[in-house]
Amino acid sequence: MEKAIGEILSEWFAKDLPELVEREMDVPIEGGQVVALVGPRRAGKTSLLYQVAKRLLREGYNRRNLAYIDFEDVRLGSLGSSHFSVFLKSISEHLEEKEGEGKIVLLLDEIQRVEGWESWVRTLHNFGKYWIAVTGSSSRLSTAEIATQLRGRYIPRLVLPFSFREFLRLKGERTDPTAISTPEGRGRILRLLREYLRWGGFPDVAKAAGEDRKAELLRVYRDTIFYRDVVDRFRVRDVSSLEAFSRMLGESLGKAFSISKAEKSFRSAGIKKSKRTLSEYLRYFESAFFLFTVEKMGNKARERALQPKKVYPIDPGIYGIYT
Known part of the structure; x- marks a missing residue:
């Protein structure tokens, strides 16, 4: 050694x-x-x-x-x-x-x-x-x-994926105000903004050539996070229910996500999952840096805790996996 x-x-x-x-x-x-x-x-x-x-x-x-x-x-x-x-x-x-x-x-x-x-x-x-x-x-x-x-x-x-400013630097663009001082400059920045919002800022995805390769990398990241950072790390035994919960989260990105509604959806499908278990599932995905949640604004902590939280992906590219 x-x-x-x-x-x-x-x-x-x-x-x-x-x-x-x-x-x-x-x-x-x-x-x-x-x-x-x-x-x-x-x-x-x-x-x-x-x-x-x-x-x-x-x-x-x-x-x-x-x-x-x-x-x-x-x-x-x-x-x-x-x-x-x-x-x-x-x-x-x-x-x-x-x-x-x-x-x-x-x-x-x-x-x-x-x-x-x-x-x-x-x-x-x-x-x-x-x-x-x-x-x-x-x-x-x-x-x-x-x-x-x-x-x-x-x-x-x-450490998060590239910010838009870092993404612009990767693409060789200036990041000072003069970058948008001409019509051509504004056009380039808007084109790159659309690319960033579609594919996100994971470094290898941002560098990849072609949309097929970018999509493939994002799917690999999603699956690796799911199986290694959630299933293996937290020793989840009911993987099929966790997959269903993951799809619910994916369809709710940028929106309020209700644990109560998720529990009712499972119940209507004949699957018994407590709100506590589903809350734990949500915590697993947050701990794995797949998404983050935002509470509804309010003065009292109890009221905020009882309201559905909005869920957002850790990177814009994750939106595209589910749309």
């Missing part, structure tokens, strides 16, 4: 960092707390780690002051809690503290694959010499789970 970690770090020192669309997000890794990047899968969490690395290199860090480690690397497949000493020895051997600051930056991607990862991160943080950012699969690492595991030592950052 020590050899594998050493190889990965040596490859990092020689690796060319990818060209990126600059995300409009602050990742305050220098603040002393662990930064945890969470959000829907394929939204660009790994790219954001590379963005942090590129920023630090511009600010005077060198490659031996920081490291990006992908724990999905097959060579680290057997890495577990018993290997912490080996990991610590390897990074101490290959990395060095930034002169004048005494810090080493660790960018740990898909950290949840390491058994006992939370103890690793807490221990590294307690040493005081490491600035740490972590990402994890939404099927294994949620904001609530990170809060439990890291116990106040972290700052969460929700």
